[in-house]
Amino acid sequence: MVRERLLWTVLLLSVCFSACSRRSNQFSLDVTLPRLSGGEGKSLASCPTPKCLTVYVAPWCGYCRAATPTFLALRTYLQGQDVATRFVVGLSRGEDLRQYAQVFGPDTLLDPEGRLKLSGGVPHFVVSTRDGRILRDVAGYPMGVDSIPEFASYYGLP
Numbered sequence: 001m002v003r004e005r006l007l008w009t010v011l012l013l014s015v016c017f018s019a020c021s022r023r024s025n026q027f028s029l030d031v032t033l034p035r036l037s038g039g040e041g042k043s044l045a046s047c048p049t050p051k052c053l054t055v056y057v058a059p060w061c062g063y064c065r066a067a068t069p070t071f072l073a074l075r076t077y078l079q080g081q082d083v084a085t086r087f088v089v090g091l092s093r094g095e096d097l098r099q100y101a102q103v104f105g106p107d108t109l110l111d112p113e114g115r116l117k118l119s120g121g122v123p124h125f126v127v128s129t130r131d132g133r134i135l136r137d138v139a140g141y142p143m144g145v146d147s148i149p150e151f152a153s154y155y156g157l158p
Helices: 002-025 062-079 095-104 148-154
Strands: 032-034 040-043 051-057 083-090 109-111 124-129 134-139
Touching: 032 109, 051 062, 062 083, 062 095, 062 148, 083 095, 095 109
Parallel strands: 051 083, 083 109
Antiparallel strands: 032 040, 051 124, 124 134
16 A cells, blocks of 8 residues: 555656656747837748758857857858758847847847747757747757757757
8 A cells, every 4th residue: 555655656756847848848930020120020930941940149149149140141042052041030129139130130130028938048949849849958059069060950950
């Protein structure tokens, strides 16, 4: 009887722990944000190519600013690999947000209120599939990556 209770207690705790862990680690791209050029963008959960890279940056982030040329080169590289790259500039308000977003182009998405709930800091990289399934969710810039193909490979991209 004691063994049976212990077994049921362990089982129940395992189920609870598993459910809580999954809930706290879930991250959703099911957010629609406005474009810099005006109008509402598409949901980040949809992707026009088999894989998408979403890069989230903030105007006050020194790492983001320093790596901006790399991010733009990565977008150019991935276009030739059939991977769409989307930029989201957020976590700030006012002219700084819009000025930094202009660097990435008119289709840049704006998130001044932080509607996309990141699982870490910025810069933030999310690789997703056409149907919004998240393959990679990584906060921070990868150290020791020297080339654009290496950068793409770090995120599991071609």
